[in-house]
Amino acid sequence: MALYGAALLIGNWVDPFAFERHVEIARIGVLPGGHELVLEWGWVVDGLSTMMYFVVGVVGSFVFTYAKGT
């Protein structure tokens, strides 16, 4: 995860990109104004999220290594 985050972060640094994907899970209902609320699952890959992938991956691997011990 740390390596994947690093690759995404460097890639985004060199050539910024942003995209997101959504998968519809359920339709919750229709609001009085006509809007339909939809429950979705998805993911975002942009500058901020790639930085967070990197941070979570690196810090997570550090804690994992430290906690595992020798």
Added chain:
Amino acid sequence: MKGDVRFTWFFAAFSLFAGGMLVLVSSPNTIQLIVGWELVGVASYLLIGHWWEDHANNAAAIKAFLVNKVADVGLFIGVIISGLVVGSFRFTDLLDAVEAGDSALADVGVWVGLALFVGAMGKSAQWPFHVWLPDAMAGPPRCRL
């Protein structure tokens, strides 16, 4: 953690914590953000109370969980109001509504912002939700994520 009585359990809880963080940071909508937020909260509870034979650790875990739940009410209120007003839970739709100067959102914008801020205050242990953090240090060397 080498030689710990629940060596495997620690890494299972820690993986849940890291997974919850990834769900949180990759979420494109506020509902998924809540799912990741709560996964992190549950994993925190499990990690703080890892050595539950010691009553202090057990109490610290329950304290952290309850304080976070109180603050999470703010997060829920903010997400529900913004979702109902804008008609979508996507961040992009929320930002579009803000940029477009949505009058309905403008009416409740401050309260939505404050409610979301209360949720963040709980998770980041800001006053008055700071009380759980010192006790949480009783747990194993978990992440400072």
